[in-house]
Amino acid sequence: MSQLPTIGHLIDGKTVHSGTRSQPIYNPATGQIEKTLLLADAATLEQAIASAQAAFPAWRNTPPLKRARVMSNLKVLLEQHADELCALITAEHGKVLSDALGELQRGIENVEYASYAPELLKGEHSKNVGPSIDSWSEFQPLGVTAGITPFNFPAMVPLWMWPMAVACGNTFILKPSERDPSSTLRIAELALQAGLPPGVLNVVNGDKEAVDALLHDPRVKAVSFVGSTPIAEYIYSEGCKHGKRVQALGGAKNHAVVMPDADIANAVNALMGAAYGSCGERCMAIPLVVAVGDATADAVIAGLKVEIAKMKVGPGTAPGVDMGPLVTKPHFEKVKAYVDQGVKEGATLVVDGRRLKVPEHEDGYYLGPCLFDNVKPGMVTYQEEIFGPVLGVVRVKTLQEAMDMIDAHEYGNGTCIFTRDGEAARYFTDHIQVGMVGVNVPLPVPVAYHSFGGWKRSLFGDLHAYGPDAMRFYTKRKTITQRWPSAGVREGAVFSFPSSR
Amino acid sequence: MSQLPTIGHLIDGKTVHSGTRSQPIYNPATGQIEKTLLLADAATLEQAIASAQAAFPAWRNTPPLKRARVMSNLKVLLEQHADELCALITAEHGKVLSDALGELQRGIENVEYASYAPELLKGEHSKNVGPSIDSWSEFQPLGVTAGITPFNFPAMVPLWMWPMAVACGNTFILKPSERDPSSTLRIAELALQAGLPPGVLNVVNGDKEAVDALLHDPRVKAVSFVGSTPIAEYIYSEGCKHGKRVQALGGAKNHAVVMPDADIANAVNALMGAAYGSCGERCMAIPLVVAVGDATADAVIAGLKVEIAKMKVGPGTAPGVDMGPLVTKPHFEKVKAYVDQGVKEGATLVVDGRRLKVPEHEDGYYLGPCLFDNVKPGMVTYQEEIFGPVLGVVRVKTLQEAMDMIDAHEYGNGTCIFTRDGEAARYFTDHIQVGMVGVNVPLPVPVAYHSFGGWKRSLFGDLHAYGPDAMRFYTKRKTITQRWPSAGVREGAVFSFPSSR
Amino acid sequence: MSQLPTIGHLIDGKTVHSGTRSQPIYNPATGQIEKTLLLADAATLEQAIASAQAAFPAWRNTPPLKRARVMSNLKVLLEQHADELCALITAEHGKVLSDALGELQRGIENVEYASYAPELLKGEHSKNVGPSIDSWSEFQPLGVTAGITPFNFPAMVPLWMWPMAVACGNTFILKPSERDPSSTLRIAELALQAGLPPGVLNVVNGDKEAVDALLHDPRVKAVSFVGSTPIAEYIYSEGCKHGKRVQALGGAKNHAVVMPDADIANAVNALMGAAYGSCGERCMAIPLVVAVGDATADAVIAGLKVEIAKMKVGPGTAPGVDMGPLVTKPHFEKVKAYVDQGVKEGATLVVDGRRLKVPEHEDGYYLGPCLFDNVKPGMVTYQEEIFGPVLGVVRVKTLQEAMDMIDAHEYGNGTCIFTRDGEAARYFTDHIQVGMVGVNVPLPVPVAYHSFGGWKRSLFGDLHAYGPDAMRFYTKRKTITQRWPSAGVREGAVFSFPSSR
């Protein structure tokens, strides 16, 4: 293992190889160890926090337009380095290259939004709140802020966070996933090249030790997190206990409702990508279809079977592949066990992906697409987030029944409805207890100029990720009330006062 | 005590006398017990939460304009009942009537702001986020929300919270201070009269038992708190641990900087009210003057001595009185002990209010205005929030020294600067680590259409109280992404279906 | 005629009887002359403009919150005087009392919106547009502004204009319709009672002489107009030529599209009110139904015939009456001539209202509801704004044909579509060249917190009436860029500089 490339941290504009512990990084398409990742210890964290703290005063005073231009420059660099970045993503995460490009593109959109900083940071100005008294609000940066991001979008999710944080004038410490940090680090290097001063963005690799150091250090003013709900809850509770502002995004189990009047062919196409894209390892994936009426269910399942049969599974770098491997061996085992469990619970396994073998890649973590019919709310396969290529169909009689079921679920991240009917869409979008809702859009991930956030146990905090909410999350409001005494230079009084002192 | 009036709770539109424990309410001007307050037990809380939960669905669906009109109606009622409400405030809190009226007026302004709900609740609409795909954000209410408020502004601080909460479509449970709940309750009754449906606003009297019940109940989605920092920290940590959104406003120690070029007569006048108004029992009071230059300090102290000598202390209901009693006997003892401590620490007690006696009100909790010179950062009297009529002068050489001192203090609620100089004001307001800043305005409480919030350990959470931030705090964002399939009624494909009906 | 009440002007807070010319005011329900209206001459106008000019400086400096409260007070007064105001409207305009109340209610909503002024007038504040340079925008009032309003909504349309104008800090001269000015004047008196200072709102009765005086006087900075398109065009061209900002709303010919999948019963009900309410004398009335498919047309016509047969026509004050008289004798003759013309042109007159007689009101200007089938684009009855109780049905084959027809029409005020289909609605609302669009809403008059305005030759100018656009129309932007020189009192330099001068 000593000959493998070693990945360190990016602190104060320089690569730092510190930390006494390390762990291997695998290529999920082959099952081979490819790199060694250094895990930050307390001293590394201290170095990163101190760098971010030191960089803050000058960065805070840099005009927003100049900060924004670093984002414009970064956008251009990300487009230029897209192939390189996608290769890094696929090598460590496993997703197919086109999917990596989609992720990167979404991340670039967040960089674009951060480049609107001069507009976004405008405060509110009120003339004459009282006679000759004015008042205005400014949105000032917090200081050192931090982000902790998951394996499933190593390029995009970090770009949800730090571009807006730094565009608002903060400095940032990013702890990416220890599974696939290379694209994250490369993007941070490009940010330096784009003009970000050293120390404004620091990337620290690590595990719980690093996370806790961030949560407990009083210099860190805010924490953004994306990951599973139990960890999100811990981050929120622990971060808030230490007086920070926290936004912690957790798990999901997104339901797609298909109405009898839906265009079934369209819906089936949409569901294929939403269920099996990136192996279902997306918090906005659709693992559950709620079909209203048995005829609808039958038609949807028939359509899915046809489409699944056409799917090609293999290494993410191979041409024409639709789905790559799962991210790690343990995760592969876990997802397979969920499928076993579904069968045991009585769901009907219509398509079984468990026996899939990818030739010449026998050690890769491949699982074929799985499709269940007759999934029911009581089942583990219904309740828990599987994060794998497993789609379940639930049969209900009415839209109301579908909605009650969705509202009863622990999570409330995303959902969608397939229909032609204006009223069904309006009733669903109005009342459903879910934060992001699609109408004939399977993955209703808000565009970068709106904000991303689930409800219920899918998000802890009051402000959503990226978009307008991010500006508010990464700034604190300062309100100034100003009145000038009269009898001064205006009336000529100043002419005399110098002599009198 | 059995003949005293008993104060209960307001639940589901009705007065409820429940709870097995009680405590007396005193008139601080006389030291007499006047009323008995029932303290809510778990069953009372359950009743209130259930009522708020039941009222939510219909209230949420009520058009914002209709909800706003309840606020317009309430505004009129509050103006009509101003004398009655001020009498209730003064009888339990002790502040002078004109000050009670000032508080009520500020509260009314928050009601006015809540009546702008149709404008404030506008979401963002984006056409063509993709080809023929639209997306928009809605700000939906949370459900049951709660507020816990302090004794010092029994009318105003509750009106910071619940009007915006209910105007946004939430229902609310208010736990006011157990020292002076009568005006709070009366306002809630007026809200019913103004058209608020039963259950939308419930007022529950109680102590830590009630607070914890609110913090732990999963039906309560958000908590707003104003009080001392240790409790604020507990509320924030405990509320967040239970998955709620929390904004918790804590203590303060506001510094007023007086520059050599200030209009000293103006500054002295402003400081008198800011230091001694309402006995200094305000989180925006000025207990510390930082004079830049000894000449400035001498001039300020000379001016203050003259003005203090003119002050009239007595029962808040007596005509011409400038300052009433402190709120309770224990608080009176505590403030007096702070003055003793200041003397011991070496501050110069220029004016000593400890020996004041108010004739015919010997049992009232009166303390005369106290003025210290030579207060220094190390002292307890500098560091802690006294919440009494005690003003200390700190002497510094430069503005920078003043600012460093302010920034080093634990609290960051409010501050102000007295100067004529544009650059001094701009430098101070830009860099000072305090949330609300006045320029020649001693109490820079933001107007109702801006938001109220301190920095550092004066506020826990990311959104400030009332104003624009309150709209965001009391709503959750829902983002909808919508696309309509073509080949429908527009192209004529649906022409056949009418015949089937 | 000398014994009839005489109506003058309201100038500088007082009723003024000036002007040498006059004209009678009729009750359209009886055809009797009831009052005499004085018409302003140049001297009257001069008095009004001078008053408005004199009132401006103090009103401009009044804090927006205080100005807003006059609006809150007025809202309460309008609610209290609703019966009186509706009686005045009906006596001079003829519409039924419930319709007058609807108009008044809409007007009150505009007053409510104007009471949000402190929020609406917030400017944009940018910190650090350059190093230590700040910039912000203020929205300052224009000075003297003016409004010229039509007969059809004597209460509502003036309330679209002057409340926002004065809430923004302007003073205002209103020239209402000379047919029915009494409710307009009474509301202006209530505004005085609500606290509006004399001179801030002046009402001048008159005709073209008064209009031209307003258009040509350089002290008048802005003109809002609602009326017919030829006059709107004149006002826009003439006002702009004299350097003013102008918004001039003109005529309309609003089409309602009924799709084959619409709920026909619903649509018919909606169309009845939209076509015949207030005799069709509304710029948002629906005089044209475009039925997609003959089956749709037949069903709509069948439904309309049934409903028309139930309609009760009579004096607006009589209980249970659905439709009152037309506003004047000449207008009655003109509308009747349009019906004759329609018959001549070849449209099928399905219901003929021309022979209607209302017992005991033989001299009133009553015309029964008329319904045409087979109306076609070439016809005068299709092309021109009739402003009477005449509804025409146009038959088309597709939605696209309906839309092309609508887009080809000179006017683009309002339109609507009846459908259940999300895509039809989206396609229609996106592409139609009309400013206000309803989906299953027949009269899509925007609520007071949005803005009102048509497209094409229905509106001249770039900002719409009331709502957010009105704030921008009634203010001019001032942008301040500010930088403070250093080396002043902050660094202590000020101590020395006096001696150097």
Add this chain to the structure above:
Amino acid sequence: MSQLPTIGHLIDGKTVHSGTRSQPIYNPATGQIEKTLLLADAATLEQAIASAQAAFPAWRNTPPLKRARVMSNLKVLLEQHADELCALITAEHGKVLSDALGELQRGIENVEYASYAPELLKGEHSKNVGPSIDSWSEFQPLGVTAGITPFNFPAMVPLWMWPMAVACGNTFILKPSERDPSSTLRIAELALQAGLPPGVLNVVNGDKEAVDALLHDPRVKAVSFVGSTPIAEYIYSEGCKHGKRVQALGGAKNHAVVMPDADIANAVNALMGAAYGSCGERCMAIPLVVAVGDATADAVIAGLKVEIAKMKVGPGTAPGVDMGPLVTKPHFEKVKAYVDQGVKEGATLVVDGRRLKVPEHEDGYYLGPCLFDNVKPGMVTYQEEIFGPVLGVVRVKTLQEAMDMIDAHEYGNGTCIFTRDGEAARYFTDHIQVGMVGVNVPLPVPVAYHSFGGWKRSLFGDLHAYGPDAMRFYTKRKTITQRWPSAGVREGAVFSFPSSR
């Protein structure tokens, strides 16, 4: 002249050499004719308008994010081609290269702002304006829009207009100045390269014939103009008469007030650039200093004399040159005549630049910096816009006298005050009747994310140029009100129809 390069038009993405008339383009540094400019005739205009009209539907339907990205791309191209563009500007306008770069930089900032389109175009969405009725506003493009721009900023002023216009979805016809169109045209070519589809931006060279064609063609929906006040007034009046929306920016005579407490050295430095930069050919130049107090005036004049003596005048391309030639020979003669006139009127010519000769450039249009003392309101040199390197000092006794004088002037474009005093600044910025105000900032040109516009006869129209106002100017508001009938697929009523398909 036949061998000179010929400049044509850019229509539909191609260079077009049409038009029968032409005129020469001079290099003002040498007085030589360098190029021939073709002037558009009616047929050329028709071609341009038809191209813009044809390009509109597809461009309008392009998602705003895609349109915005063309602006991002253009920004990069403008930075890459900065030297080339500045050389073009200097060769035709005469200004020094560093000044050309400053102009270009400002223009680039407008392109950046236009790239925020997805944020800027957000409409307002209101849920439940009535029970289950929603309403929202969209900002839709107008169609074909046009801009007419002056010689003094051939790169910047066009970039104030068309980037926002096209980012909002319009197509555009630009008629640049016939004196220096080459940089304007080159930028338009770069826009094509950046991805702007052919026909979206067309550049037509011409004179009044072209202008009138734009003003009279009904397909042109909006006109933006920058130039002199008489032409602005003509454009506004004529454009409005033809039913268009128009914003027409005219002349200026900007006063700088210097208070006795100002930092005189700072003020003098600032005034030098503001008065003589670009030969004073800027609508935001400072041709008038109003000194409060004779001591102030004397100090300012003394400082200016020293600085003027250091100035280097010569060809804009020569290194170290501070000021280049005037734009044309006739303009040179006109400015010189203004100086003669000032002397005749009795102003004191402190520095006389009329005899300046630049060696080896004897035919260039060079005028040295001129400084007048004792300028007074009655004089022509005070009243009229000279647009040359002529600075006049007016002496007043008080700030109020200065402000009354400024307010009495016909123009109200920009102004500034030099002071340290907060109250003087606030009083001045609040009350002065000028649209753009600087505090210690001599040229308070708003940054690109605010808007540019003067008051009084400096701007005709209600919306300012670029920034937030430009979004509103280049879009029309459409308000949709939507309600969905119930009893559809949601309740199951539609269950039968699938069988019919």
